[in-house]
Amino acid sequence: MSDSMKVSTFLQKLSPLRIEGPPEAEISGLFYDSRSVFPGGAFFALRGAAVDGHRFIGDAVARGARVVVLEETHPVPQDVTMVLVENSRRAMALFAQEFFGDPTRGIPVVGVTGTNGKTTVTYLVESILKVAGMHPAVLGTVNYRFGERQLPAMHTTPESVDLLRTLAEFRAQGADALVMEASSHALEQQRTAGVRFEVGVFTNLTPEHLDYHGEMEAYFASKRKLFEKLEAGTAGKAVINIDDPYGARLAGELDHPLTCGTVAGAQIRARDVRMSLEGIEASVETPRGSFQLRSPLVGLYNLQNLLCAAGAGLALGIALDQVAQGLCRASQVPGRLERIANQVGALVLVDYAHTRDALENVLVTLRELSPRRLITVFGCGGDRDRTKRPAMGEVAARLSDLVVVTSDNPRNEDPLAIIEEIRGGVQRVIPAECSRQETFTPEGKKYLVVADRRSAIELAVEVLQAGDLLVVAGKGHEDYQILGRERIHFDDREELRRALALREAEASP
Structure with a gap:
C-alpha cells in the first residue's frame, strides 16, 4: 500500500489512448467522487446510470486533482495530467490494484456470483477456510469483515478503490484468504478487475436486476465475466451448480468446471437426502471421496448452496474432512431464515428473499414443514x-x-x-381482500394490505397461533428502509421482537 506513486507507474498497465500533461506526476490518492478529492489525487470520471463523472472534472481539479482519467477529452490546466482511456472503471481498478499493493496476490480468492445464495455460500466457505486454519476476509451483502472488525456494506461489491483499499487493510491485519460476493453490476462495471480470483462459484440465475440489464441474456453475460477471467488465468477453477439451467449452460461453455448439484452427472452430488426443520443430512459424493453432510440450514436451495461451498473448498485443495466440518460448523447467516424466539409456540422467521424464485424457494421449503398456517409478510422495492x-x-x-x-x-x-x-398477482389466486377481523380465522386463503411495514408485522404477530409459521420476507439482514432519498432505521428482526414482547406483556395477568 503506497502513500504516493508516479502516474507513469500506472500507465505501464493501462495502454491509454492518449496522455497530456506531466507523466511523472505524483498521485497521493484515488477518487471517483469529486467532493472527496484532496491535493495530489487522481480523479476518475465514471459514467453512471444517473450521473456522468465527466461533469465534475472541473470541481475535482479545483480541489487539487493532479491526474484526471476520463473517456472523453476535457480541458484541464497544463500542470494536470489527462489520461484518456476506453473504460474509466477498468482503469480505476488497475490503478487501485497497483496503488494498494495488489492485495489479492498470493492468497486464495473465492468469488461467488448468482442471483440467490451468494451470501450464504460466502458464510459457508468462510467456515471451511477457518477449519482449514486460514484467516479469511469476507466482502458481501451483509458486511465487509475480518476477525473482529466489521464494516457496513453499502454495496454487495464495492467500487474498486474501496474494495482494494479495504482488502489491503485486511491483509495488513493478517487476512490470508478472501471470500467475496461478485454482483452482476460489479462484474459489468469492472469493479473486480483488480482482483485475482482463484475460484469462481455460480449459484443460479433467475430474473432480477432486469431494470439494469434489460433481459436475461445480458444478465447472464454479466455473471459469465467472472468465469471468463478464470479461463484466461492459469490456475482458476469454476464451481457451477448444474441443478440450475443457466448453470448447466455455463458449465457446458467452460473448460473443466467442477460441477455440483443433485442431478445425475454432477461431480459433487448429494444422495440419500433427509430434510427437516432441524436441517439437512445427506451423503455427498465428490471426486475425492464421500462425506456425511449435516447442516442446520433447511431446504433444497440451501442444499445447493452447501454443495457449492463444498466445491469451492475442494477447488482450493482443502481436505475432505475439513470441508465437511466447515459446513457443519457454519454460523447462522443473518437474515436467511433467521429464527426469532417467541412464546407463542409458532416458528417466526426473517428472510432476505426479494425475487420471485427466492420467495418461492423459501415458501416451498416452509410449506413442507406442514404448519397450521403459513403467514407471509412481504413487499417489493421501488426503483x-x-x-x-x-x-x-x-x-x-x-x-x-x-x-x-x-x-x-x-x-x-x-x-x-x-x-x-403486487396486488395484481395476489388476486390471480385470492380474488378479494379480507377484512382485518377475518385474518384471525384460519380457514381458507386470505390476503390483506397493510402499507406501513411496522403495522403489517404487528398484525401478523397479533394473529399468530401455536403451530403457525410466520415469515417476514424481503429485507433480511437490512436494518433500514429507504423512503425517497432518506434511509431510516428499520430492522424486521427488531420489529418482530418488539411486537412479540408487546403481545406477551398484554397477555400477562
Missing part, C-alpha cells in the same frame, strides 16, 4: 424491476394461507402504487 411485483404476489398467494402485503424500500416511488402492482 427496481417492476415485472417481479405481480409474480411475487402470485407466488406468495399460492403458497401461503395468509399474505400481508406491505411496503419494502419504496425509494422514489409511491408505496401504494408498488402495492397495487
Whole structure:
C-alpha cells in the first residue's frame, strides 16, 4: 500500500489512448467522487446510470486533482495530467490494484456470483477456510469483515478503490484468504478487475436486476465475466451448480468446471437426502471421496448452496474432512431464515428473499414443514424491476394461507402504487381482500394490505397461533428502509421482537 506513486507507474498497465500533461506526476490518492478529492489525487470520471463523472472534472481539479482519467477529452490546466482511456472503471481498478499493493496476490480468492445464495455460500466457505486454519476476509451483502472488525456494506461489491483499499487493510491485519460476493453490476462495471480470483462459484440465475440489464441474456453475460477471467488465468477453477439451467449452460461453455448439484452427472452430488426443520443430512459424493453432510440450514436451495461451498473448498485443495466440518460448523447467516424466539409456540422467521424464485424457494421449503398456517409478510422495492411485483404476489398467494402485503424500500416511488402492482398477482389466486377481523380465522386463503411495514408485522404477530409459521420476507439482514432519498432505521428482526414482547406483556395477568 503506497502513500504516493508516479502516474507513469500506472500507465505501464493501462495502454491509454492518449496522455497530456506531466507523466511523472505524483498521485497521493484515488477518487471517483469529486467532493472527496484532496491535493495530489487522481480523479476518475465514471459514467453512471444517473450521473456522468465527466461533469465534475472541473470541481475535482479545483480541489487539487493532479491526474484526471476520463473517456472523453476535457480541458484541464497544463500542470494536470489527462489520461484518456476506453473504460474509466477498468482503469480505476488497475490503478487501485497497483496503488494498494495488489492485495489479492498470493492468497486464495473465492468469488461467488448468482442471483440467490451468494451470501450464504460466502458464510459457508468462510467456515471451511477457518477449519482449514486460514484467516479469511469476507466482502458481501451483509458486511465487509475480518476477525473482529466489521464494516457496513453499502454495496454487495464495492467500487474498486474501496474494495482494494479495504482488502489491503485486511491483509495488513493478517487476512490470508478472501471470500467475496461478485454482483452482476460489479462484474459489468469492472469493479473486480483488480482482483485475482482463484475460484469462481455460480449459484443460479433467475430474473432480477432486469431494470439494469434489460433481459436475461445480458444478465447472464454479466455473471459469465467472472468465469471468463478464470479461463484466461492459469490456475482458476469454476464451481457451477448444474441443478440450475443457466448453470448447466455455463458449465457446458467452460473448460473443466467442477460441477455440483443433485442431478445425475454432477461431480459433487448429494444422495440419500433427509430434510427437516432441524436441517439437512445427506451423503455427498465428490471426486475425492464421500462425506456425511449435516447442516442446520433447511431446504433444497440451501442444499445447493452447501454443495457449492463444498466445491469451492475442494477447488482450493482443502481436505475432505475439513470441508465437511466447515459446513457443519457454519454460523447462522443473518437474515436467511433467521429464527426469532417467541412464546407463542409458532416458528417466526426473517428472510432476505426479494425475487420471485427466492420467495418461492423459501415458501416451498416452509410449506413442507406442514404448519397450521403459513403467514407471509412481504413487499417489493421501488426503483427496481417492476415485472417481479405481480409474480411475487402470485407466488406468495399460492403458497401461503395468509399474505400481508406491505411496503419494502419504496425509494422514489409511491408505496401504494408498488402495492397495487403486487396486488395484481395476489388476486390471480385470492380474488378479494379480507377484512382485518377475518385474518384471525384460519380457514381458507386470505390476503390483506397493510402499507406501513411496522403495522403489517404487528398484525401478523397479533394473529399468530401455536403451530403457525410466520415469515417476514424481503429485507433480511437490512436494518433500514429507504423512503425517497432518506434511509431510516428499520430492522424486521427488531420489529418482530418488539411486537412479540408487546403481545406477551398484554397477555400477562
